[in-house]
Amino acid sequence: MRFVTYTTAGSVDRVGVLSGTEIHGLDPGVTLRGLLGDDGERLHRAGERALRDPREVLVLDDVRLRAPLPDPPTVRDFMTFERHVEGTALLAGVATGIPPRWYAAPTFYFTNPYAVLGPHDDVPVPPGSELFDFELEVAAVVGLGGRDIAASDAERHIVGYCLLNDWSARDLQFDEMSVKLGPAKGKDTSLTLGPVLVTADELLPHRSGTAYDLGMSAAVNGVVVGTDRWDSMHFSYAEMIEYASRGTEVRPGDVLGSGTCGGGCLAESWGRAGWAAHPSLQPGDTVTVSVDMLGTLTSRVVAYGDRRDDQGVSCQGSELV
Structure with a gap:
């Protein structure tokens, strides 16, 4: 199933199931986070009920999509794509390649x-x-919480996946990480999630290696700057959950980002071909990131003081594939 969180003019957030171009709404007051807490059974029951007996049916173009999970308790961002690590290591002047420690744990x-x-x-x-830069990732959403979860049991803790664009102020990031701490201010202004949460069972036919045999693509102003395959991740989501929960908890609604795919940011271009390879993002630029089965996010970059809040007029939309 494909779940969305949406709003219409003057309304509060609602949760629905996307069927074609129609949204089948759940009861008012239901949140996606509130449907989590088990291995996905509660979420699927709610989705089946909405498809069978929706509280409202709306056309996708008539709503404003919010992040599927607007209020995650935590967001952990990993670094699991080897080609990305190699490219950004070059940008940092590490000619010797990927640090051996990277292979030890996600x-x-x-x-x-x-x-x-x-x-x-x-x-x-x-x-x-x-x-300013973007980063194309895929996030897993925790449905069932736990502590000290073994990788062999971890996948049942994942309820679904969605696109994640981790926006990055590289100059701020590089400066603060020079003191061996961070990133912090280089990363904490924006994080785009959506357009839908696709439940894990939908993706099973594409299962391959550490992830899924599905294409990933990133473009700036309509020009593709990088592509990769989702299953080129070095670490699996199960390994990510095992490491994240070691000695602590993951809880329902926690978001675990895969880290940037190969070619999924401008920093890699700068590392491999120099600063002239591509301009950094500027107000007015449009960034489009896509993953097969998960959809497309198209975002307009604006000056800090010009951003409209999530109840304002939409400047760019989203596409579902």
Whole structure:
């Protein structure tokens, strides 16, 4: 199933199931996060009920999509694509390649759950940044919480997946990480999720290696700047959950980002071909990221003071494939 969180003019957020171009709404007051807490059974029951007896049926073009999960308790962002690590290592001047430590465990950092944007929202350039970038990722959403989860049991804790664009102020990021801490301000202004949460069972026919045999693509102003395959991840989501839950908890609604795919950001271009390879993002630029089966996010970059909030007029939309 494909779940969305949506709103119409003057209304509060609603949750629905996408069927073709129609949204079948659940009861008012139901949230996606509130349907989590088990291995997905509650969510599927709610979705089946909405398809059978919806509280409202709306056309996709008549609503404003929010992030499927606007309020995740935490967002952990990993770094699991080898080609991305190699390219950004070159940017950092590490000619010797990928650090051996990277292969030992799926490293992550906590990013800002308050910075989550939806697929219709403008993306502001963070204050003080002149080297703005995007990052194409796929996020897993935890449905069933737990502690010290073994990788062999971890996949039943994942309820579904959605696109994630981790916007990055590279100049701020590089400066703060020079003191061996961060990233923090380089990452915490915007994080786009959406357009839909696709339940894990929908993707099973495409299962391959560490992930799924599905294409990934990123473009700036309509020009493709990078492509990859989702199953080129070095670490699996099960390994990510095992590492994240070691000695602590993951909870329902937690978001685990895959990290940037190969070719999924401008920083790789800069690392491989120099700073002239591509301009950094500027107000007015449009970034489009896509993953087969999960859809497309198209976001307009704006100056920090020009961003409209998520109840304002949509400047860019989303596409579902």
